[in-house]
Amino acid sequence: MPATLDLYKMYETLTTEEQQIWQAAQNFVDKEFMPIISAHHRDATFPVELIPKLGKLGFLGSQLPEEYGCAGINNRAYGLIMQELERGDSALRSVASVQGALVMYPIWRYGSQQQKEHWLPQLAAGEKVGCFGLTEPDFGSNPAGMLTNAKPHKDGFLLNGSKMWITNGNIADVAVVWAKLDGKVHGFLVPKDTPGFTATEIKGKFSLRASITSELSFNDCFIPKENMLPEAQGLKAPLSCLSQARYGIAWGAIGSALATYHCALDYSKTRIQFDKPIASFQLIQQQLVEMASDITHAQLLAFRLAELKDQKQVRPAMISLAKRNNVRMALNTARTARNILAANGIVDEYPIMRHMMNLETVITYEGTHEVHTLILGQHLTGVSAFE
Amino acid sequence: MPATLDLYKMYETLTTEEQQIWQAAQNFVDKEFMPIISAHHRDATFPVELIPKLGKLGFLGSQLPEEYGCAGINNRAYGLIMQELERGDSALRSVASVQGALVMYPIWRYGSQQQKEHWLPQLAAGEKVGCFGLTEPDFGSNPAGMLTNAKPHKDGFLLNGSKMWITNGNIADVAVVWAKLDGKVHGFLVPKDTPGFTATEIKGKFSLRASITSELSFNDCFIPKENMLPEAQGLKAPLSCLSQARYGIAWGAIGSALATYHCALDYSKTRIQFDKPIASFQLIQQQLVEMASDITHAQLLAFRLAELKDQKQVRPAMISLAKRNNVRMALNTARTARNILAANGIVDEYPIMRHMMNLETVITYEGTHEVHTLILGQHLTGVSAFE
Amino acid sequence: MPATLDLYKMYETLTTEEQQIWQAAQNFVDKEFMPIISAHHRDATFPVELIPKLGKLGFLGSQLPEEYGCAGINNRAYGLIMQELERGDSALRSVASVQGALVMYPIWRYGSQQQKEHWLPQLAAGEKVGCFGLTEPDFGSNPAGMLTNAKPHKDGFLLNGSKMWITNGNIADVAVVWAKLDGKVHGFLVPKDTPGFTATEIKGKFSLRASITSELSFNDCFIPKENMLPEAQGLKAPLSCLSQARYGIAWGAIGSALATYHCALDYSKTRIQFDKPIASFQLIQQQLVEMASDITHAQLLAFRLAELKDQKQVRPAMISLAKRNNVRMALNTARTARNILAANGIVDEYPIMRHMMNLETVITYEGTHEVHTLILGQHLTGVSAFE
Amino acid sequence: MPATLDLYKMYETLTTEEQQIWQAAQNFVDKEFMPIISAHHRDATFPVELIPKLGKLGFLGSQLPEEYGCAGINNRAYGLIMQELERGDSALRSVASVQGALVMYPIWRYGSQQQKEHWLPQLAAGEKVGCFGLTEPDFGSNPAGMLTNAKPHKDGFLLNGSKMWITNGNIADVAVVWAKLDGKVHGFLVPKDTPGFTATEIKGKFSLRASITSELSFNDCFIPKENMLPEAQGLKAPLSCLSQARYGIAWGAIGSALATYHCALDYSKTRIQFDKPIASFQLIQQQLVEMASDITHAQLLAFRLAELKDQKQVRPAMISLAKRNNVRMALNTARTARNILAANGIVDEYPIMRHMMNLETVITYEGTHEVHTLILGQHLTGVSAFE
Secondary structure: OOOOOOOOOOHHHOOHHHHHHHHHHHHHHHHHHHHHHHHHHHHOOOOOOHHHHHHHOOOOOOOOOHHHOOOOOOHHHHHHHHHHHHHHOHHHHHHHHHHHHHHHHHHHHHOOHHHHHHHHHHHHOOOOOEEEEOOEOOEOOOHHHOOOEEEEEOOEEEEEEEEEEEEOOOOOOEEEEEEEEOOEEEEEEEEOOOOOEEEEEOOOEOOOOOOOEEEEEEEEEEEEHHHEOOOOOOOHHHHHHHHHHHHHHHHHHHHHHHHHHHHHHHHHHHOEEOOEEHHHOHHHHHHHHHHHHHHHHHHHHHHHHHHHHHOOOOOHHHHHHHHHHHHHHHHHHHHHHHHHOHHHHHEOOOOHHHHHHHHHHHOOOOOOHHHHHHHHHHHHHOOOOOO | OOOOOOOOOOHHHOOHHHHHHHHHHHHHHHHHHHHHHHHHHHHOOOOOOHHHHHHHOOOOOOOOOHHHOOOOOOHHHHHHHHHHHHHHOHHHHHHHHHHHHHHHHHHHHHOOHHHHHHHHHHHHOOOOOEEEEOOEOOEOOOHHHOOOEEEEEOOEEEEEEEEEEEEOOOOOOEEEEEEEEOOEEEEEEEEOOOOOEEEEEOOOEOOOOOOOEEEEEEEEEEEEHHHEOOOOOOOHHHHHHHHHHHHHHHHHHHHHHHHHHHHHHHHHHHOEEOOEEHHHOHHHHHHHHHHHHHHHHHHHHHHHHHHHHHOOOOOHHHHHHHHHHHHHHHHHHHHHHHHHOHHHHHEOOOOHHHHHHHHHHHOOOOOOHHHHHHHHHHHHHOOOOOO | OOOOOOOOOOHHHOOHHHHHHHHHHHHHHHHHHHHHHHHHHHHOOOOOOHHHHHHHOOOOOOOOOHHHOOOOOOHHHHHHHHHHHHHHOHHHHHHHHHHHHHHHHHHHHHOOHHHHHHHHHHHHOOOOOEEEEOOEOOEOOOHHHOOOEEEEEOOEEEEEEEEEEEEOOOOOOEEEEEEEEOOEEEEEEEEOOOOOEEEEEOOOEOOOOOOOEEEEEEEEEEEEHHHEOOOOOOOHHHHHHHHHHHHHHHHHHHHHHHHHHHHHHHHHHHOEEOOEEHHHOHHHHHHHHHHHHHHHHHHHHHHHHHHHHHOOOOOHHHHHHHHHHHHHHHHHHHHHHHHHOHHHHHEOOOOHHHHHHHHHHHOOOOOOHHHHHHHHHHHHHOOOOOO | OOOOOOOOOOHHHOOHHHHHHHHHHHHHHHHHHHHHHHHHHHHOOOOOOHHHHHHHOOOOOOOOOHHHOOOOOOHHHHHHHHHHHHHHOHHHHHHHHHHHHHHHHHHHHHOOHHHHHHHHHHHHOOOOOEEEEOOEOOEOOOHHHOOOEEEEEOOEEEEEEEEEEEEOOOOOOEEEEEEEEOOEEEEEEEEOOOOOEEEEEOOOEOOOOOOOEEEEEEEEEEEEHHHEOOOOOOOHHHHHHHHHHHHHHHHHHHHHHHHHHHHHHHHHHHOEEOOEEHHHOHHHHHHHHHHHHHHHHHHHHHHHHHHHHHOOOOOHHHHHHHHHHHHHHHHHHHHHHHHHOHHHHHEOOOOHHHHHHHHHHHOOOOOOHHHHHHHHHHHHHOOOOOO
């Protein structure tokens, strides 16, 4: 098993079952993913063949009930999976997050029985891939301003508008698309071959390169009535999905930080300068200590959040705190690790530069750092400072 | 009860008994201490009359066994007491830390049965006061270099040397003094009226003003054999006391931060500028959010540390991490609070400047920030970078 | 002469006359001020007997013309005086700033010929002391909201309202008071014994202790017509005074930083731990390097600003940049120096804690850090974000 | 001309000639380089066809005398060229730095008359390309430890060893290689087709992608006597070249920061969220203000350094200060700009991610941040803390 910094012995509190799930995730990442990620990162491709394997391992929508083919595990075990996937690459965790938290979760929570039965087992198995269309080109931090709209048409709706920065847009079999109907936000399931629906891959990304990101556009795209999510009304439906995803990111960020921290630690113990390992210099130790201390905070936040989530005591502000803190922590950790590796920090022989680049996306998506600052600010003061 | 930021609902996990102890500490601080601290801070005096009250409440050496008149409580309850005392003032917590962790603890752990029976009940009751003499003028971060020494003389020893920055030195009935005997560190109990022992108060402090700090000097000071701590041999004995004290500081720092955070939060909600409360400005919210996020980390560290300590799984590096992080956090929080209060932040009508000044000591004593960096650095890398 | 960090050889560019003025200021501070400041800081008093000496040396209103008894020197020489006075203590520089930039400057710029002839020579000589009343209890960052007002009455005005945080309020012979007359801000000269005018000293400050700070109140206080500043109309008049004062603060902050930097450097070279000077540890060198690098930036800003001011090219945003940066720099430098001195950093045997405490005021007055952020933000973006 | 932040009106102090050179560099970058950089960055290639154009413009070895075909300009004009080239891309400035400061400079300063006459005009014209071989795989921060060595052989030397992270190694016509001869460092000119000399391009870089970086290896590579630099003896010869290069980097970093700052400023003024430009939010203004303030410091450092260098008053510690500060500033600026652009910050439609990635190399090469900290620390304290 890979080294996992555990200064406060949190992982020793895992149950046997959680330990096994954790180990399965570690094995998968180390054996199936690490050998190929560097090439995919260079080429800006995602190893789509891994999606069914993720499904087989129960890593897609893991918290949803077994009746729909899901693993039905608790939030701690789910968090550990996210941690390990992002120890591999943020792109890998993103794929699992999108599938589980942004596609399967809304179908399960807001969908009809028929929608659930049709989609959830296939999505859980990784036989089908989904994507989540909320963000628009001009509405990133303010989804309430969305322009995409649905108009009643025959036995369904005509969908018009566009969505931006959509993970897996080009490989998705189904898109969960949010649009305004009579001024109120609703969710629609849009299969990939629907006329009027096109997805265009975004090129030239230097972050999450091993992830497919797309722009979706809908041009008088007809959606039959039964493809609307019946229970989702208003913006709080897609926001509840974001909460699920952010929870996973809070765990995932720890994985990324563990990857870069352990790489820097190992490097510092073997890299000799002035006849001794650089780990013996005060300026290097200080950097390692800040990393390890910050990772420990992030772990405590994530473990406690899992507990609160399992007890249904979690609130959006708690998740904002953990997402905001842990991703910034992971980004700082990657930057520090990059610095410790000096010249070796810029080549893809080491995972560091890749993680550092990835985290620039992770700190932005699912609520930028500033958005989470203002969510928390409102929670603490009772006053909104968004506008 | 005073407001206590609890974003991750940690205080809701307290047992009824812990809740009661916590409340007793809050009441004591709010009713007995808050009304007088400002005057003591101005005058640079400590309210010695409170020491027996601390004793009566069981706040001195609270974790030690009841057979010696102590409260025998667990580490979480003890931590909560430290938190509340330092919410009052770092000087108040320091007095309790010195008495409990640095005087009673070594007597209990390293003392003879007779020493325990003689001193512990009186110290627990606050009828007697103790101090701890380890640091020397030229040996702050490197206690191993101490010059104070004991030489065999008749049925005891002659003690020579001096100790610096000793809390309560001038009011102590007994000093636990560490000195080298044949090159090995030993502990000695030195009653206040021992010939050759003098204590001089250090004046002109602008930190921990409400605390008495002294220089001790020993000039052919005769110590009878039975005043040596029989079980303490080598530097690890006083270092084990520091671990106890640092644990309490890690909790205490949270109390200080809660005091300055809540003051700044309340101020920001009522202070109007440009026709609205300053809490509604993004630049103010950002500062409050950083404070609240950092306090949450510190709370998680402290609660977990208590658990590990109760399970006897705690290691010095864990305590270093929490002391280092939590005190820096409290200092940053005080500085930010000072900034939010603007001009009002500099007057003692508010507790902020006092806490900010105090924490400059707290970040230095019981191991400076740098010392804890290097303790952790050594723990992580396996290499010492002290020298 | 005291050591002055000069990594970029800026002080070597001084003219002979500037050198002489600089030296006179250094001598004054070292010989007349340093020996007494510690006691004044402890007692919270200002050495008023030094004011005439400042006058004799030409340090009050130094840039104003010689015809009014002023020194008529350039902005660089004036800056060097401010630097040296604040190397002594921010309180000393504050007194000179208030007298020169906030009292003499508005009289010179906005006053009648008679006002100039009456007040400027006495103020320049330090025979009379002035104060500046702009800030009000509820209007710190937003002076436009002031409530103090003047109503026409006989051959003058009745002044009502109160002013807060007024340096030298209790020792001033004359107050320059800003009040609204028919909704427009005007300036009034209020002699100390004017009926209805009272000044109350603010107690319990733990910053700028060696400075007198007062609340002024005006209760139907009659001001004869000839005491109004005829040329000052609107808020831009008092704001122009603030620009003068902020310019001086930008230089003064360097002086404070030089005091704490040199103290920490000297300490680190003589303090031995682990058998070598702490200056030889990487963690200490890093702190010294940050201080020295930041001081160098501040010096370059100040020297360039002097040049631009002499060429009448200076703009408020430039001054905001230097005030904001240099005071934060000085505060950070003091905090770092405090840390390097460890326990010795908290006693007034060293100047460090005093400077650190002082700078909490300096970063707040004449525009808080946030206010200058928003002044600059507006300058850069063209959009105001104040409200 | 492109926008150039100039809060302290430094660029207004340029002479007409300096203005013209500056403009020529701006034109070249904007017209010849900006249209192609994005593609080269994607493909990890350098536009070698631009090298002769750089030569024609006088941008290669610009400060060296005209008798060798160089421009013979002053240090300020040279700095402005570096600024503009790095505003394009750090790779472009690196090519000019290597050619001018690391190849032409040592030939000019340490070479024979014949070496100068042969190489300088061709290198100045960009007809030939050079590289600089100092760093070795195991000796980055400590070049004194180099293993590459030369042994006398017939009328010359046999060179053995390897060099790492060599910019332009694969396209260079000549390498300036540093090796030990009898334990003392000497410089050798190694033409590209010398038997035993091979260059291997380093792949998988995610920083300075538009730059060719190589490993050089020398295997009994015969160097005729006349290819040794006669005047270079000891490590101070290559270190003097590094000083030249670092000076250019201090300027170049400003160019990179100007690129990312102006991009973020423009974006913030046009990007609408919550119905107003994001430039009107306090949290965004604060970020822009820090960037602009830091760029201003860097400009003042660079302009003053140019003056000191032209007056031959420059010292290595001054250059270390500017290199260390300005590159960290540029990196922070790029990171902040990335954040302001949110999702758009990760695509190469904008230059920001590219600059951010590049600067990870720039902060490492020619002395890491830590190395410059310790150079400055030694300068300030008189004690070395390198080992």
